[in-house]
Amino acid sequence: MRQRESEPTHIAVIGLACRFPGARDSDEFWRNLIAGKDSVTRVNGPQGVAARGLLEDPERFDAAYFGVSPREARLINPQHRLFLECAVEALENAGHDPARHPGAVGVYAGSSENAYAYILKAQRARLPSVSDWEIRVANGSDFLCSRVGYKLGLRGPTVAVQAACATSLVAVHLAVQGLVNGDCDLALAGGVTVRLPTVPDTPSAGGIQAPDGVCRAFDADARGVVAGDGAGIVVLKRLAEALADGDRVDAVIRGSAVNNDGPGRIGFTAPGIDGQAAVIEKAHRAAGVDAESCTYVEAHGTGTPLGDPVEIAALTKAFRRSTDRRGFCGIGSVKTNIGHTDAAAGAAGLIKTVLALKHGVIPPSLHFTTSNPEIDFEASPFRVVVRAQEWLPEGMPRRAGVSSFSLGGTNAHVVLEQAPARPDAGRPERPWHVLPLSAQTPSALAIATGSLAEHLRADPGTEIADVAWTLQTGRPEHSCRRFAVVSGPSDAVRVLAGEHPGRLVTAERKTRSRPVTFRFPELTDPCGEQSVWARLYETEPAFRSAADECGARDVFRSGGEPAPLIAFAASYALAR
Incomplete structure (x- = not known):
């Protein structure tokens, strides 16, 4: 197949944010993945092992940051609160202040069903002035994305997506289409799941949950699904514009596809080989790549005795259209680490793969010893990655597929590629740089200052000019402000810690934006200067x-x- 190196349909991943079991941000998530950490919480009980990947403090919400009253905050679904906070973090990670972004910013995402609205209605005696309409608006999945648009001042499409387990990867596909078609110039895409109550799930007779509480994707001992909570968002931009604007590019989406199995399966909730194979082939065509060039697949990989063999059979069928090679493509499932995060599952797999492409390392897939007897890995292009490995394909860029399949038959597949190398354009050498910081409260400003110092301490090779640029142009301007004048990363750590008070200046009171007038004084000796x-x-x-x-x-x-x-x-x- 013809390899297209530069196309208008190529989309850059320029930022991301996530909250997953055991991880409050993407850096912690990556450390857990590389370490092969299982972040699922398990409790032994009479009916088996109760298990779920749980978030730390999912009910907490910085309501004041968004101008939300305590009364309204209590009504808003925890999924909406968490997604709103992640949206802010994702834009900051991408280095874009939505208030100053010149184009339209869109939001494409979905959430799972939970019981929060029912809990509120059951507590009506404690909420006497709350109407059913207020509960509906505060909890309806229809309003997940539009609330982000309203609170962050976004004017692009805000599209709520509902496709069961495939929700967030379908949202990414729709966001890609929105960017290609010009509906928006920057897009947030992802999903969120916070089930209530936030306790491990007890397996039930005849259910699909693993009785031992372990997700063993592709393994002979796989006995079912393990649930998990989480949220994930990626920030997308047309690749050509991202490169021209100097954005950090973590990975490139070369193509994506969505379809449905239709009736060709044994039941409504069962997967179908033909539909899954078709969506993978379609994504390869959209990306303009051969299957043989994909050296890793982040699978749906739920750990069910039926679903795993169907998925490998479908992948094999799609890959065999263009290659007879065996065992060249690694495969894994993030569900073995954090559980099945439902509406956020596709985003979890996508973020894992973006980070793997960025770092050049494939994390291990957990709990795999002996392959499911219904899976013939020896005759397939695939091998389960059981330990972290360097990702260095010979003579080609790192390239991967990400799959997400749902109950009901919706299938999604995305083809990712490592970011293109940037030419060294050179930059002027400046002896000093200004690092502005702002927050809504003095305590938040102190935390932001400490976080920046810690980031520079942990990565002393950071280009301080890039840090200054991002802080000056890619952060919202809040009313509590300070700035540091620094000469480099190590100097910045000392200045931000207060070791040079004259170069760390904090406003004595909250500031507001005002018009600026420049007055040109007469220079005493212009030629001498x-x-x-x-x-x-x-x-x-x-x-x-x-x-x-x-x-x-x-x-x-x-x-x-x-x-x-x-x-x-x-x-x-x-x-x-």
Whole structure:
């Protein structure tokens, strides 16, 4: 198949955020994955092992940040609260302030069904002034995305997606289409699941839950599903624009597809080989790649005796259209780490794979010893990745597929590729950088300051110019503010810790935006200060461009230019 290296349909993943069992952010999630950590909570009981991947404090919500009253916060579904917080974190991770983004920002996502609305109605005696309508608006899945749009000031499409277990990967597919079609210029896509009550689930007779509380995807001892809670969001942008704008690109979505099994299966809740194989082939065609170029697949991998063999059979059928090779493609399932997060499951698999592409390492899939006897791995292109391994395909970029299949027959598949190498464009060497920080409260400002210092301490190779740029352009401007003047990462750690008080300035009171007027003073000796102007002209592109606008291209290098022109050009360029 023809390899298309640059297409308008290629979409960049430029940011992400998540909350999964054992992980409050993507960095912790990645550490857990690489370590092969099982984050499912289990409790032994008379009916078997009660198990679920649980979140830490899923009920907590920073209501004041979003201007939500305590009364309204109590009514809003925990899934909506969690998703709203993750949306803010994802945009910050991407380095985009929605208030200053010039284009339309869309939201495509879905949530699971939970009992929160019923809990509220059961407590009506404690909520005498609350109407059924308020409970409906605060809990309806229809309002998950539109609440994000309202609270963050987004004007692109806000599309609620409901496709059972495939919800969040279908949302990613729709977001990709929205970007390709021009419905939005930046898109958030994902899903959230918080089941209530937040306790491990007890297996029931005749149910699909694993009685031992362990997800053993593809293993001979696989006996069922293990549930999990979580939320995941990716921030997407057209690849060409992301590269042109200097965004960090974690991975590239080359293509995606969605379909349904239709009636070709043994029952409504059963999977179908033909439908799954068809959606994978369609995604490969959309991506313009051969199956043989995909060296990892993040499978749906629920750990059921029926579903796992069907999935491998479908993958094999799709791959055999273009290759006869065996065992070249790694396979795994994040459900072995955190459980099946339902509406967030596709996002969990996608984020795991994006991080693997970014770091060049495939994390292990857990609890696999002997393959399910219904799966013939020896004759297939696949092998279960049982320990972390470097991902270094020979002569081609890292490329992967991510699958998500739902009860009811909806199938989704996404083809991902590692980010393209960026040419070294070079940058001016500046001795000093300004790091602005803002928050809604003094305590939050202190936490943000400490978090930035910790980030720079943990990664001393960080490019401080990039940090300064992101803080200046990619963060919301809140009313509690401070700034640090620093020369590099290690210096920034000391300044942010308060070791140089003169270079860490905090506003004494809350600030507000005001119009700015520049007054150009008369320079006492403009010609004598030419060495200063020359350094600024060489190191600051904005200064240089503004000086050139004044027709003063050589004014700071030659001594023959009139002083008034030097004075005006310097003041104008400083203001710009």
